[in-house]
Amino acid sequence: MVDDLSFSIAPGECLGVIGPNGAGKTTTIRICLGLTAPDGGSIEAMGGLSMPRDARAIKAQLGVVSQFDTLDPDFSCAENLMVYARYFGMSRRQIAPRIPQLLEFAALSHKADAKPGELSGGMRRRLSLARSLVNDPKLLMLDEPTTGLDPQARHLMWERLQLLLQQGKSILLTTHFMDEAERLCSRLIVIDHGRKIAEGRPRDLIAEHLEPDVVEVYGNGALGLAQSPLKDFAARVEVSGETVFFYTQDARGLLNALDSHKGLRTFHRPANLEDLFLKLTGRQIREDG
Template sequence: MTAPTDSTDATDSLFKVRNLSKRYGSNTVVDDLSFDIAPGECLGVIGPNGAGKTTTIRMCLGLTVPDSGTIDALGLSMPRDALAIKAQIGVVTQFDTLDPDFSCAENLVVYGRYFGFSKREILPRVPELLEFAALSHKTDAKPGELSGGMRRRLSLARALVNDPKLLLLDEPTTGLDPQARHLMWERLQVLLQQGKSILLTTHFMDEAERLCSRLLVLDHGRKIAEGKPSDLIAEHLEPDVVEVYGNGAVALAEVPELKAMAARVEVSGETVFFYTQDARALLAALGARQSGLRTFHRPANLEDLFLKLTGRQIREDG
């Protein structure tokens, strides 16, 4: 079996995936993927559309059967022990699966019954779950009366009904405004502080950097990088980035004097990105050029990493 590539001790892992593969016809969606999740850790999975993120989540939930590989969770094996594993995990999917006919409180009670809890057992937990989701004032409201952020928080509260050790979150903040996203992040950070583990897929690099202890970068179904966000940035990127835009900016990408001051130069739309070990000389040279240019100097970040490893070309879903 392929050994983990990070420092996580496999013997202490809450969740272990080894050599996981899934094909649909001639298309390999997940290709020999291995990873571990430690107790209290948030493992982020990032990659472009079609990278295999959702298929990986579905296999981890026993909803899709892998062609090869193993999934061990909480000392059990998926899909053989799917029901026992699902009883100890919580799930928030990309799409809203709340029951529109039930109130917030009723959604939690009915979901709890799926785990074998009696109504008497689950009712005392409803107020604390709604309080955690900042929805105490919406106890009797139905999902259709809630904002998108409220519905996502209710979905998170519902996923906690069985007090899971592990949460699987598939793009949980997609479609939310910045305020709603930040409130969701704050709730997820509370869960991590409580010792719960999270497997998170996301398209938001600021979300990944804020929440994740480690990251997997997937492309075309394969793991192309793994590690702590800060370590991956240091390993793959130059520390300084200078963005240049405005009239005549794109032409600067071919100026030998400027290219010599950068390790890499990339053009996206009307913006030129200079990646460099030290931006001071480059900024001085740009400042001496014609007016009309605008520059933005910043440290390298996860978005730069993502684009370097997977490319800037837009990909369609599927």
């Protein structure tokens, strides 16, 4: 469910949508694609076109990478691109010169004749990204594009997305990786239960909602510190599992006090998007809805 959610995306901007499982991220993508009809409101894109009235014209300028693998297993990498291009009414003559370029962009030139089943997970995701570009879209909609990838494959995917942003393409990205959101997104919206609860640039949101220093404490006796006099060193204290999180304007006093507590381990770091996400949406994991 999505409730009173509004946003805009500028050319060359990556707008990230983050939220817990079941918050409405995928539903938002489906509404923007015209796959789910909203109960009210409007969707405008590409200089005055509106959904569903101009659905065909809008979709002709969109590229989509879903969180599920929709590649055709019976076709080679090059054939997957060729067949997908035909859905946009492109002739073989139009798409043939682009296929080598798209495969090179995806670092898959050496796999042109391979079928998706012969590729690694990261290669399949890059092929899906290349396929989304066959029609040279102005806007890309990416729904959890790096889920299930190892760190190396994720970084390679990020490099490709950053190249697309440099080319002036716009990206609407849903993700549950906070490092991905911070790396790629110039602006974020945080949604929960289908409603927008925060919007802004990543660093601005962190500064607005969080103290700058975070000290994580774990080990024997750590949980008891949450209600000890040490809490006075922090603006806010949270407990998650066996770890106590102290959020403070300046961690030096707290770290000095913790030196006398033997058997504890500490980790001092700046506040990040994960802290923001957990503060705004809660630490409890929810099931997909």
